[in-house]
Amino acid sequence: EVQLVESGGGLVQPGGSLRLSCAASGFTFSSYWMSWVRQAPGKGLEWVANIKQDESKKYYVDSVKGRFAISRDDAENSLYLQMNSLRAEDTAVYYCARLEFNSYQATYYIDSWGRGTLVTVSS
Amino acid sequence: DIQMTQSPSSLSASVGDRVTITCRASQAISNYLAWFQQKPGKAPKSLIYAASSLQSGVPSKFSGSGSGTDFTLTISSLQPEDFATYYCQQYNSYPWTFGQGTKVEIK
Numbered sequence: 526e527v528q529l530v531e532s533g534g535g536l537v538q539p540g541g542s543l544r545l546s547c548a549a550s551g552f553t554f555s556s557y558w559m560s561w562v563r564q565a566p567g568k569g570l571e572w573v574a575n576i577k578q579d580e581s582k583k584y585y586v587d588s589v590k591g592r593f594a595i596s597r598d599d600a601e602n603s604l605y606l607q608m609n610s611l612r613a614e615d616t617a618v619y620y621c622a623r624l625e626f627n628s629y630q631a632t633y634y635i636d637s638w639g640r641g642t643l644v645t646v647s648s
Numbered sequence: 649d650i651q652m653t654q655s656p657s658s659l660s661a662s663v664g665d666r667v668t669i670t671c672r673a674s675q676a677i678s679n680y681l682a683w684f685q686q687k688p689g690k691a692p693k694s695l696i697y698a699a700s701s702l703q704s705g706v707p708s709k710f711s712g713s714g715s716g717t718d719f720t721l722t723i724s725s726l727q728p729e730d731f732a733t734y735y736c737q738q739y740n741s742y743p744w745t746f747g748q749g750t751k752v753e754i755k
Contacts, residue, residue: 569748570684570692570735570737570746570749571746572737572744584742625697629698632739633739634682634697635684635694636694636697636703638691639691640690
């Protein structure tokens with residue numbers, strides 16, 4: 526069974542930093558693209574970043590470029606999101622997600638989600 | 649960026665009803681579309697990918713259709729456990745974008 530468990534959320538002041546982690550189990554982590562998706566309180570879902578298996582490709586939503594960095598440690602079966610220069614609008618539940626490969630479409634899509642970790646940016 | 653627009657934003661339905669939710673993309677995305685279900689306080693759950701392919705373990709009462717810019721999610725016979733918010737999402741190009749959600753409530 527695929528399990529994704531996020532951690533590292535909490536209260537941080539504007540301008541501060543936080544590092545989120547996602548512990549993966551139940552599948553061969555090194556074989557999958559991974560993703561972060563967030564949801565502000567009472568709002569919809571927003572894609573944040575994707576990372577390829579070998580970290581050779583990383584993609585970000587414009588609002589976090591230059592401030593957030595996605596990374597992974599395949600030996601630890603872990604995904605990370607380093608968040609710097611945090612703003613009030615970054616307040617959200619952050620979900621870790623696994624991306625499955627669709628050979629017919631030759632692309633990736635979200636197939637599994639973690640339970641999320643809450644990040645609150647406030648003074 | 650590709651904008652995804654869902655309609656309606658909310659709907660009230662009864663147990664046993666057939667429910668259809670529409671998702672429109674601001675430009676053609678072929679069939680690079682997924683649907684998710686989210687219940688209050690819970691993580692999203694993946695339902696459909698490639699516009700019409702059911703995720704493993706998802707009951708066949710859920711179905712998806714469409715290609716290009718117009719897509720639909722249909723629940724054939726609404727059950728109590730189906731009351732939730734549903735989101736579409738395009739993965740045709742970056743940045744990936746979601747619809748604003750459709751909340752399905754009990755009538």
